[in-house]
Every structure is written in C-alpha cells, then in structure tokens.
Amino acid sequence: MAYSVDDLLKFDIPEIIYGPGALSVIGRCAARLGGEKIFLVTDPGIIRAGWVDQTLQYLKRMRLDCVVYDNVVGNPRDFQVDQGAKLYLQKKCDVIVAVGGGSTIDTAKGIGVLATNYGSVKDFVGCNLVSQPIPPLICAPTTAGTGADVSQFAVLLDSREKMKMCILSRVIMPDISIIDPTLLQTKSQELIAATGMDTLTHAIEAYVSSLSWPMTDPHAVHAIELVNEHLVRAAETKDIVALEGMAVACLEAGIAFSNAILGAVHALAHPVGGIYDLHHGVVNSVLLPAVVRRNLDHAHDKFAVMARALGVKTRGMSTAEAAFHVPEKIEELISRLGLPRHLAELGVSSDDIPMMAEMAQQDICMLTNPCTYSTRDIEAMYREVW
C-alpha cells in the first residue's frame, strides 16, 4: 500500500441551511438538537441591529427558554469565554446558539469546550486536544468572512500575553449553520470589505494548502470566483444579490479551509492581530499580496487557476505568467475596496517585527503552507508590507 493512515484526508462540515429568511428556522433547529434552555451568544451590535430580538421570538415560538450572553468583542478574550462557560453551567443550559460574526462564534465554541471539558482555554490550544463533545452548537453568522460557522477552528486571545490561541478540533465543529444573507444587510461597508478579504484569504490559502484535495478544491475556486464577482458591489451598495454571493463565497471558503487548513498569511496575521487588537480581515488583506508573491513558485498551476477565477484572461499565457497576475489582482481589489495596504497604517511598529516573525513561525497555520519559510523570510514579508 502506497499510503499510510496519516495520508488520509478528512472532510467534515455542519448541516447547512441557506437562504434569505433562514434565521426563522433557528428555533426548530434548537428543538431538534434537544434544546430546552438555550444559551445565546451574541454581541451588543447584533442586539442593536435587531437580530437577537428576532432570534428570541423564533426560540419562544418553540417554547424554548433562553439565556443571552453578549460580552463578546473582536479578538475575543479568554476571560469572556470563562465567564460565558460559568453562566452556561450555572443556568443549566443544553444548546448553544451563536448569532454574530467570527468573534461571537469563536466565543461560543470556547464556551462549549469549557462547559463539557472544564479547565481553561489554554488547555485546549493546539490540534485535537478537546476530548469531550461540546453541547449542540447552532451558528447564524452575521458577517460573510470568517467561516467560523463551518470550521473546526476557534481563535481566542490570551489577554495577558496578547497572543492569539488557536484551538483546532473536530469536536468544535458546529452542528448546524444557518446562513441567512439578509443578516448581512446591517454590516457596515468597511466590515463587508474587510470580512470579504478574509474570505478571499481563506480560499487562496486553502487552495494551495498541502492538505487540499479534490473535495476542498472546487469550493476554494468557486469562492474566489464569487469574491471577484460580488465583493466590490456588496461593499459599495449592499445589494442583496451581491450579499448572497458573498454569503456563499464565505461558506465555500470556510468549508475549504476547515478541511484543507490555511497557510502563511494566517500564520503572519495572528501575531499582528493579537498584539495590536486589529480586525483579522484587515490584517490578512495587508499581508496577502506579499505572501502570495513568495508562494507563487510553489504552486504555479493552482495560482494560474486562481488568476482565471479573478478574471484574468490567461489564454496563451504559461501557468507561471498567469500565476504572476494573482497578487496584482489582489492589490487592485484592495484598492477598489479602500482598505489599507501597509501595516504602518494600522499602527504596527516595525520594532515588533522580529518578535512577530518568531511567533508566526510557531503558528499552526504555517504547517500547511505550500513551502516553508525561515524567520528571516517572514521578517522580510512583514517589512515588505510595513
């Protein structure tokens, strides 16, 4: 036999329910998973947008009790997870529902882990260290970016060390993801742009990951096509068709990266986001062109496919020539979205680059990048976009 068991490929995603108005089935889903007392994780912005009231009505219709926990911020903190888990246990809840963006969903995952595995977030940082199943988890994402609703990742902030901690475990995969594109209409233009670039980064990194395979590739490529078609329009006009396109792009990119894992962009983004408390999508966007330029030579064929997905007319080009257009197209997209191009614009000090490079090299996402980088290489990439 040419392969060992270590070469086996996995593909695991939640049950997905998609469509404008899909939020209305959230009560039925919670009841189906055995819920009687629901722990609803959300954030104050989502409450203001009115989605929590709607969710509570849908839960009430199924006669489900609900405890709301809204102490969630961007780059969610370990202590918020601790606090949520305590409340979950104290109130004797049985199903977790997350309505919000990636931070909300990652907080909900963390709460789930501590609710059944006890201990602290730190105990579960790494690959497959969560042993007990978490409570049933339903997600309704309000941003099209993170894909946290379909992934086996949770990224939480060590508030003391200002370091992002990554939990990667099959056990934290949500049970049901309810994707209702109408929820995206209350996002700001900036958030649509930033989370859209997060989606593009997921798709690109998953497509060239060393764990990509025929089940993840079609989703990654289709996500890139959809971002190319819909992101600028979604950010500029909040047109519902464009938002639907981005909802599906985010879903497919999430499916691709959860199963193929990520690469150097995420490895480099985690220290920056952790230390400076910046939006993950914006940091990814700044780093993406520099990392792609260095990755190009290690996956010409796939970058040539991406060039076509990004609208480059590649007929008559060699794969190397076609691949070469990818970072240019990404930079063009960033400019059209009006997003920053440099780390300095985000307040990052160049003094921190050596430390961040050390942290990036230890990041779990570096393992599946199509090539390896020395700490010096990583420093060089940070400086290129500084």
Add this chain to the structure above:
Amino acid sequence: MAYSVDDLLKFDIPEIIYGPGALSVIGRCAARLGGEKIFLVTDPGIIRAGWVDQTLQYLKRMRLDCVVYDNVVGNPRDFQVDQGAKLYLQKKCDVIVAVGGGSTIDTAKGIGVLATNYGSVKDFVGCNLVSQPIPPLICAPTTAGTGADVSQFAVLLDSREKMKMCILSRVIMPDISIIDPTLLQTKSQELIAATGMDTLTHAIEAYVSSLSWPMTDPHAVHAIELVNEHLVRAAETKDIVALEGMAVACLEAGIAFSNAILGAVHALAHPVGGIYDLHHGVVNSVLLPAVVRRNLDHAHDKFAVMARALGVKTRGMSTAEAAFHVPEKIEELISRLGLPRHLAELGVSSDDIPMMAEMAQQDICMLTNPCTYSTRDIEAMYREVW
C-alpha cells in the same frame, strides 16, 4: 422578504474519511460513535473478496464485538431488511457498519430505520417520514457508483409488488463515510462500467435539478469531469489512479444528488429496475441519453457547462449548440464501455411500457426534473431506447 422558508436550501453530508488504506480506521470510528457491539451488513461477494475479514480485524483491534449480516442482494428486498432489523435488536447491537455497494448500504439504512422506528419499510416510503434517529451508521463503499454512503436516500424493493420504494430522509444520512479506493480493485470490469454510469447520471441529474444550488453545482461539474477523465481507464485497466478518480467522482456526485435530488432518469429507471430486477447503473445508462435530449432545452447553460466537462471544445459555439453535444458524448462513453444501449437487450417487454410510464410519473425523483413530462412523453422516452 422575497423568499419563504420553503425556498431554503439544505446541504448535509456525513463526515468523510478518504484515502487508500482508509478502511483501517473503521474500528476507531465505530468506537468513537459509542459502539461496543457492531452490526456489520455486507454481502457474500464482499466476504469472498476478503474485505469483511479485514474489517473484522480492525473492529477486533478496538475490542469491539461484531454480528455479521450478509443476506443482501442487488435491488435489496424488504424482507431482508426486516430480518436484519430483528437480528440487530435480538443481538443488542449499537452501531451499524455497512461494507459493500449501494444495495448493502441501503439495506443497512433500512435496518437502522426499523431498529429504532419499528413498523415495516413501507411505513417510511416518501419524504421525511422517519421520525426517530437511526443507530450510528458507518459506510465503507466497495463500488464507486451509488453514493448511498453520503446520501439521504434508501431504495428498497417491495418484493410482492416488485416495486422500488424510496425512503428520503435526513435521518438516514450515514454518520461517517470511509472511502478507500483500494476496495474498488475487487470489482468486475462490468460493475466498474455500470456503477460509473450511475455516478454520471447522479451528477447530470443533480446539476440540472430544480433544487441545485451553488453548494451542489461545483461537486456535480467536478464529478462529470472526473468520470470523463477516469471511467474508461478504470473499467479497462483497474488502474489505481483511475479508480481513485472514480471514487472521488462518486463521492462528489453523491453529495450533489443527496442535496439537490435527482430527475427523470431515476424516475424512469426505478420501475424498470424493480420489475425486471436489473442493475440500477445499467438501466440509468440506457435511459440517460433519451432523457437528456428532452431536458436539453430546459437548461441550455448548464448542459453547455457539462459539454465542456465531457471534453467538448465549445469555443465559438452557442450554449444551445454546446448543450447538443452532451447526449452524443454520453452515447460515445456507453459504447466505449461496451454497455447495452436498449431496454430490449435487458429483456424488458414493450408491453410493460405504459405501466412503467404511470409508475415513473409518480416517482419522487420526477419532482426535481427541470421540466415536467406527461405520461405520453415518458412512454415516448421508453420507446426511444427500447
């Protein structure tokens, strides 16, 4: 809101573990799902091929007891399901493992339904009529064709009425599908050809189904590309690379059709297969070109994409022109595989056509065909390929 809840789209698949040698994790999977006494459904051919002995070893390594049930035939009978369910309950099993082709997996699903819902198979025929969850179900398919290992369908034969009964329910979706392409090496050439055409039929019908959507489309198209690339070689040489291609094609076509459902080919094939006890893949293959010709005008754009996936150089053609090549390419493929082209070759009497047309029109798969057909239209299609 422009949509109602009825317009919501679903996407649900098992956890997938893929790769040569993947069968070896079957014991670990059964243990992870809480198994202590495994009910192994298989058929005598699979036992002779040696895969059951291997499976038993992998289960034993995890100290799991096992009851083997091998009374499975093509077009599996209702009474075989009854018998299996009785044995499952009598032996107090807790996890079902199916190692075999589509008939074995459908039998296992039926046993699962009766083990927790009681009654008889007939009580559950139709859409979402299974209320109680079935026991955990792990499938290891030994053919690349049916996609039963990733689908929410089970097709069983009413042995008295000689009618195929279709159970369609989220509840019968397997929990884990273990796809080990080395298992395909013990298939006969005829079976590789016939099951491969079944896969092609799934992909084509799912792609033009009225329930297709962006999550199912990329899998359907990729499956068609893989069939075009690998099926003839797989059937002629059993080359492992070609078999791997067909394993992934079957997986992706299965994912597409389980979530987008099927169409008129399956609606017409079920009565033929039920009355004459014929291989489902062969019957699909005979009917496919005639149905595709009539469906063409209702999905030009998608048939044009399929033409490209089947290797037609469509540059400069209108979508209608490109679409026109699809049935020709299918007929070419059938000829290369040496499969029959006519129902008469399979022993089907033309006297039965009116009755079969009535049955086909009632078939659940007809609901998602891109257009509707009168009984007269259906008769005409049967006669075209008789």
